[in-house]
Every structure is written in C-alpha cells, then in structure tokens.
Amino acid sequence: MKTVCQNRKAYHDYTIEETLEAGIQLVGTEVKSLREGKANLKDSHAIIKGDEVFLLSCHVSPYSHGNIMNHDPLRTRKLLLHRKEIERMRGKMQQKGYTLVPLKIYFKGPFAKVELGLAKGKRTYEKREAIKEREAKRDIERVMKSR
Numbered sequence: 001m002k003t004v005c006q007n008r009k010a011y012h013d014y015t016i017e018e019t020l021e022a023g024i025q026l027v028g029t030e031v032k033s034l035r036e037g038k039a040n041l042k043d044s045h046a047i048i049k050g051d052e053v054f055l056l057s058c059h060v061s062p063y064s065h066g067n068i069m070n071h072d073p074l075r076t077r078k079l080l081l082h083r084k085e086i087e088r089m090r091g092k093m094q095q096k097g098y099t100l101v102p103l104k105i106y107f108k109g110p111f112a113k114v115e116l117g118l119a120k121g122k123r124t125y126e127k128r129e130a131i132k133e134r135e136a137k138r139d140i141e142r143v144m145k146s147r
Contacts, residue, residue, distance in 0.1 A: 004034050004112075006104040007041035012127060014101055014119035020089065023080035024055065024105070024112050027071050029063040034112055036064065039105055046079060046100035046116055048090050053079040055102060055114065079114065092118055 010016070026034070033039070038061035046055050055077045062070040081089075092098055103115045122130075 002107045004037055004105040004107065005039045005041055007044070007102055009042060010101045010103055010117065010119065012122075012130075014099075014117070014121055015126075016101075016103070016117040016119050017098075018092075018118040019103065020081070020085060020116045020118070022053065022085075022114050022116055024114050025078040025080060026112060029066045029069070029071050030060050030077075031112060032066075033060050033063045034105065035107070041102050041105065044102050046102060048086060048093065048100075051083065051086060053081055053086055053089075053100070055079055058102065058105075079116070089116075089118065097121060 040059040040061075042059075044056060044058040046053055048054075057074060058077065059073050060071070061073055089100065093100065097120050099119055099121070101117050101119045103117045105112065105114050107113070
C-alpha cells in the first residue's frame, strides 16, 4: 500500500470518529500524477448529493508529461461506495456538526483509494488541550528514555 498524501491538519482540526475506504473515479492523467505523488488534501471535504458521494477541493497537479488534454486540478471527483455505506454516512452526517473529511489517498494494488473520516469539528480550547497532552507525553518519554 503506497500512500500518496495525507491530511495531517484534519487530525488537528477535527475529532475523527469513524473511517471508511472509498474508491476514486479518475481520468488517466490524474492516475499518473497521483503515482508521482502530486496531490494535496488541504481544505478538501466530501459531500453526499443524492445517492452519490463527491470529493471537493482536492488538488491533483497536472501530469508533468501530459498534453493539452490534461485534467483540471481542482475538479470534483466522484467517490465509489456501496449504497449501504452511503446511507449509513448520510444518517450520521444529519446529526449536528458532522462532516466527511478525506484523511489520505493511497494505492491499494492498481486502484487509487481515499480514506474518509466521519469528523466533528474541534473548538480552539480542545486543540490547545490536545497539544498540551502531546507535549506532556513527549516529555515523559524523554525522561524514561534517559533513565
């Protein structure tokens, strides 16, 4: 499994409650660009329209050896999920404050996959508390290692 890109900021801005793997509907030059590792998930999110899920604001750079027929870097991409998974996510997203956030894009065999997280936004004080806990764990590990 080769990871193309990760959305590290999502773990800082959101509390991830559940993850889900989905396929991505891509054109040829997008696949080649992803294999080069040229993608960015910053500020991207997923929405459910009707019975389909779409990935918005995901930047996949144009293929370096492409031609005039290269893809649009910020185009909306359809995500491939089973109907039961979509309905389950829709039910959870109707609860207040939940959103679908892409966490990483990777290749599983020849197929490009995206890991979606059902997330709830963190408040500023929650972010500060998480940073304090992380720093405290690092300090404890440093002291334990030096003994």
